[in-house]
Structures are given as structure tokens and as C-alpha cells.
Amino acid sequence: MSLDQYYLLGRSGLRVSRLALGTMNFGKDGFHAPYGRTEDEARPIFRRYVEAGGNFVDTADFYTAGASETILGRLVAEAGNRERLVLTSKFTNSVDPGDPNAGGNGRKHMIRAAEASLRRLGTDYLDLYLLHTWDRITPVEEVLRTFDDLTRAGKIRYAGLSDVPAWYAARAQTLAEAHSLVPMVNLQLPYSLAERTIETEHVPAGQALGLGVTAWSPLASGFLTGKYRNSGQGLTGEGRLTGEGGAGSEWTDRQWELLKTLETVADKLGVTMAQVALNWVATQPGIAAAIVGASSAGQLDSSxxxxxxxxxxxxxxxxxxxxxxxxxxxYVMFTPQYQSWLVNPGTRTGDKPAGYHPVVRNWVPAQAQAVRR
Ligand SMILES: NC(=O)c1ccc[n+]([C@@H]2O[C@H](COP(=O)([O-])OP(=O)(O)OC[C@H]3O[C@@H](n4cnc5c(N)ncnc54)[C@H](OP(=O)(O)O)[C@@H]3O)[C@@H](O)[C@H]2O)c1
Known part of the structure; x- marks a missing residue:
């Protein structure tokens, strides 16, 4: 079973499963309520994941208005496996719209959010704590110093970033290294066959700076399972994307076309479209893990x-x-084709398998070899 193998997260000593469990749908409150699951529905999903050897579990204070963390905390206590898990949570989103300091990435909110997450999860420490979204306001130095303080206080073990510009991640990591502050080990970002934007900036930044990229919505919220059809006026089919929570999702002709290729590939391999989509994400260069979401233990089993x-x-x-x-x-100027044409003629570039830095191999043109001889 694939979850029995663990990989280092970024440039760290933390070992994580290549498929993480997303718990954004644990609970029936708040923003994610339309597709939320009760504690009794969440239990078999969580159990199935840990029985399969999985150790990497993702939540956030904002998911189902805190219910995700509360339910997860109870499920972990029931299973008695707190120490084995790499529990990840996040802060940024406001917990009180009337209070300007009850959201964002400032020091006051970061510490309050971390303490509230620990209380809901019923644990003394988080293994990985992530800034959820760039707030455009707080200086990165303030965030880094607070991550460092939380680490020294024993409240978190590792720190990372989600949904930030790549330049912000690069600045954070560079400053952390220069000032011996706790480094960032993870970048959590949207990534799937339907959404490859991060390949231009974030993935190379992660590879160069030791940040393992974890991919959220690797099935594009279920789109890549093939269960939806294009009616011409939007999508039809049963699932999160046609429910209350998915309203407004728009899919391009290119994305619908992609589904045909995905289906053909899945048929050739005798597996499901979702399995191909997840395999592709988890084995792409620089990707540490795909964060899988499931509405039932059956869906998770298949994933x-x-x-x-x-x-x-x-x-x-x-x-x-x-x-x-x-x-x-x-970005076109950084592609291997362009580089070998104008920037580095006579040099071939290629990639080693996932997670390695790009290799540059010197290639001596035939004429030059002749001259050397
Ligand atoms: N950092 C961030 O900003 C951020 C944002 C989003 C998510 N996340 C994290 O990433 C995790 C995963 O996100 P996601 O739920 O969007 O991931 P996803 O894997 O793209 O979508 C999961 C959804 O697809 C459907 N599905 C899964 N397997 C299926 C199958 N075999 N057959 C049919 N449908 C299937 C289910 O929805 P239905 O059955 O309801 O259709 C399931 O809930 C979240 O739980 C959260 O931890 C992070």
C-alpha cells in the first residue's frame, strides 16, 4: 500500500505520506457546510486513512467554522494515535468580522489562532502550522518571528505557507535562513491536471528553497473524477460542484477536452480517472504530497x-x-526549448525525477569535438 512509504517534507527531517488526508469537509458549519460531513460520517474516512498507514492530516481553523478541528481532535483521541500523526493546521481567515485583529497574519492573530486550534484539536502542539493566505498587509518579518516564537514555545514543530505569491515565499525563506529563524518547509497550493498555474513560479521556488509543495484540490474538487457532464449551460451530475457550495464553478473548453484524454488513459491502465489524476499530481516534479478529500470511506479507498x-x-x-x-x-523564455535555442545553445537541460533539482549536462557539439580531437 502506497501510504506505507514516507517522504521528507521539503528540506526537513519530517516524514510524511505522499497522500495527505484533507478534512475541510469534516463538520457541517460555516463556509464549507454545504458539503460537510457529520462526525459519524467523518469517522470511517479518518479511520480508513490511518489504517492504510497515512500519517499526514490537514485542517484549518476556518474549515467548517472550527468544527473540522474539533471533530478531528476527537477522532485522533479515539484512535489514540496523536504522536504518530503529522497534524497540520492553518490561520489567516477572520474568526470575528467585527474585530480587525481577529484575522490576517499579524502577530496578535497568529498567536490567538494557534492557541484556539490547539484547544479545538485537544493537543499541545501542531506538527505543521501554515499561513493560510497572504493578507497583503503584514510584513513577512513579523510572520517569521512569530513562527519562530511559536516553535520555541513548543506550540508548533514546523512552519510553512499556503496560497502566497512565490516571491513572498522566496523572501520568507531567504530571511529565515539569513536570520536563523525557523525555516519554511512546505508550500500548500492548488494543483491538478485542471490547474497548473503554480508550475511557472511556485514549484521551481519550492525546489530551489527546500519547500515541499503539497497540492490541494488534486481532483479539482471532484471535476477530474469524470462524474460531471457539460450541459452547455454549466455542469451537471451529482457532487459538491453542483451543490450549493460549488455554484459558480466555471470550466473551460480546454478542461472539458482534458477529461477525454484522462478517460482514455484511465481505460488503458484499467484504473479510474481519479486515480490517474492523483497519481499524476503526486509524482510531478517538486510535489511532496497530494491532499486528498473524500466524502466517504469508499471514495477514499479508491483514492x-x-x-x-x-x-x-x-x-x-x-x-x-x-x-x-x-x-x-x-515564462516562455525559461522553457528548455527557448533556452537551448537562444540562451544556452550547445547545452541540453533536463529534469531528474520528482523532487530533484534540474540538471544541466554539458553537451559538446560535433564540430567542437572534432576540433578537440
Ligand atoms: N490551502 C487552501 O487554501 C486549501 C483550499 C482547499 C482545500 N485545501 C485542503 O485540500 C483538501 C482537499 O481539497 P478538496 O476536497 O478540494 O480535494 P479534491 O481531491 O480535489 O476533491 C475532493 C472531492 O472530490 C469528490 N471525490 C473524491 N473522490 C471521488 C470519487 N472516487 N468519486 C467521485 N467523487 C469523488 C468528493 O466530493 P463530492 O463527493 O462531494 O462531490 C471529494 O470531497 C481539503 O480537505 C483541505 O485540507 C486547502
Whole structure:
């Protein structure tokens, strides 16, 4: 079973499963209520994940207005496996719209949010604490210092960032290194065959700076399972995207076309579209883990088998081609094609498997070899 293998998260000593469990739908309150699950419905999902060997669990104070953390805390206590888990939570979103300091990434809110998360989760420490979203206001130095203080106070073990610009992550990591503050080990970002924006800036930043990227919504909220159809006036089918919580989701013709390739690849391999989509995400360069969401233990079971097969190179290439978004300028200038044409003629560049830094191999043109001889 794929979850029995653990990988280091970014440049750290923390070992995590390659498929993390997302618990944004544990609970029936707040923003995520329309597709939330009760504690009794969440229990088999959580149990199935840990029985399979999974150790990486994701929540946030904002999910289901705190109910996700409360339910997760109770499920962990029931299972008696707190120490084994890498419990991750996040702060940023406001917990009181009437109080300007009850949200954002300032020191006052960060500490209050961390303490509230610990209370709801019924634990003394978080293994990984993430800034949920860039607030455009708080100086990065303030965030770093507070992460460092929380670490020294024993309230968190590791720190990271979610949904921030890549330049912000780079500045945070560089300052943390320069000032010997607790480093960022994780960047949590949206990534799937349907959403590859992070490849231009965030993934290379993560690879260069030791931040393991974890992919949220790896199934594009269920779109990539193939259970929806394009009626011409929007999507039809049963699931989160057609329910109250999914209203307003828009899908491009390119994304609908991609589903056809995904279906063909899944048929060739004899697996489901969701399994192919998850396998692709989790094995992309620089990706530490895919954060899987499930409405039932059955769905999770199927997702957990996503790493039990290998995606052959030719089928991966088909998926890459069908899902690629052509790079705009200046990113087109960083592609291997452009570089070997104008920047580094005579040098071939390529990638090692996932997680490695790009390798540059010196290539000596035939004429030069002749001269050397
Ligand atoms: N940092 C952030 O800003 C951020 C944002 C979003 C999420 N996250 C994290 O990422 C986690 C995962 O996000 P996500 O739930 O959007 O992930 P996802 O894997 O893209 O979508 C999961 C949803 O797809 C559907 N699904 C899954 N397996 C299926 C199957 N075999 N057949 C049919 N439908 C299936 C289910 O929804 P239905 O059955 O209801 O259709 C399920 O809840 C969250 O729990 C949270 O921890 C983080």
C-alpha cells in the first residue's frame, strides 16, 4: 500500500505520506457546510486513512467554522494515535468580522489562532502550522518571528505557507535562513491536471528553497473524477460542484477536452480517472504530497490506490499535453526549448525525477569535438 512509504517534507527531517488526508469537509458549519460531513460520517474516512498507514492530516481553523478541528481532535483521541500523526493546521481567515485583529497574519492573530486550534484539536502542539493566505498587509518579518516564537514555545514543530505569491515565499525563506529563524518547509497550493498555474513560479521556488509543495484540490474538487457532464449551460451530475457550495464553478473548453484524454488513459491502465489524476499530481516534479478529500470511506479507498501503479511515460506525456497551459511571457523564455535555442545553445537541460533539482549536462557539439580531437 502506497501510504506505507514516507517522504521528507521539503528540506526537513519530517516524514510524511505522499497522500495527505484533507478534512475541510469534516463538520457541517460555516463556509464549507454545504458539503460537510457529520462526525459519524467523518469517522470511517479518518479511520480508513490511518489504517492504510497515512500519517499526514490537514485542517484549518476556518474549515467548517472550527468544527473540522474539533471533530478531528476527537477522532485522533479515539484512535489514540496523536504522536504518530503529522497534524497540520492553518490561520489567516477572520474568526470575528467585527474585530480587525481577529484575522490576517499579524502577530496578535497568529498567536490567538494557534492557541484556539490547539484547544479545538485537544493537543499541545501542531506538527505543521501554515499561513493560510497572504493578507497583503503584514510584513513577512513579523510572520517569521512569530513562527519562530511559536516553535520555541513548543506550540508548533514546523512552519510553512499556503496560497502566497512565490516571491513572498522566496523572501520568507531567504530571511529565515539569513536570520536563523525557523525555516519554511512546505508550500500548500492548488494543483491538478485542471490547474497548473503554480508550475511557472511556485514549484521551481519550492525546489530551489527546500519547500515541499503539497497540492490541494488534486481532483479539482471532484471535476477530474469524470462524474460531471457539460450541459452547455454549466455542469451537471451529482457532487459538491453542483451543490450549493460549488455554484459558480466555471470550466473551460480546454478542461472539458482534458477529461477525454484522462478517460482514455484511465481505460488503458484499467484504473479510474481519479486515480490517474492523483497519481499524476503526486509524482510531478517538486510535489511532496497530494491532499486528498473524500466524502466517504469508499471514495477514499479508491483514492488511496492511486499510487499502486506507475503512469507510463507515454501516457504521462499525453496528459501533460492535454493539460498544459502555454507559458506566457516571460515564462516562455525559461522553457528548455527557448533556452537551448537562444540562451544556452550547445547545452541540453533536463529534469531528474520528482523532487530533484534540474540538471544541466554539458553537451559538446560535433564540430567542437572534432576540433578537440
Ligand atoms: N490551502 C487552501 O487554501 C486549501 C483550499 C482547499 C482545500 N485545501 C485542503 O485540500 C483538501 C482537499 O481539497 P478538496 O476536497 O478540494 O480535494 P479534491 O481531491 O480535489 O476533491 C475532493 C472531492 O472530490 C469528490 N471525490 C473524491 N473522490 C471521488 C470519487 N472516487 N468519486 C467521485 N467523487 C469523488 C468528493 O466530493 P463530492 O463527493 O462531494 O462531490 C471529494 O470531497 C481539503 O480537505 C483541505 O485540507 C486547502
Amino acid at each position: 488511496l490506490a492511486a499510487l499502486d501503479f506507475e503512469l507510463p511515460a507515454d501516457l504521462r506525456a499525453e496528459l501533460d499535453a492535454a493539460s498544459a497551459v502555454p507559458p506566457g511571457k516571460p
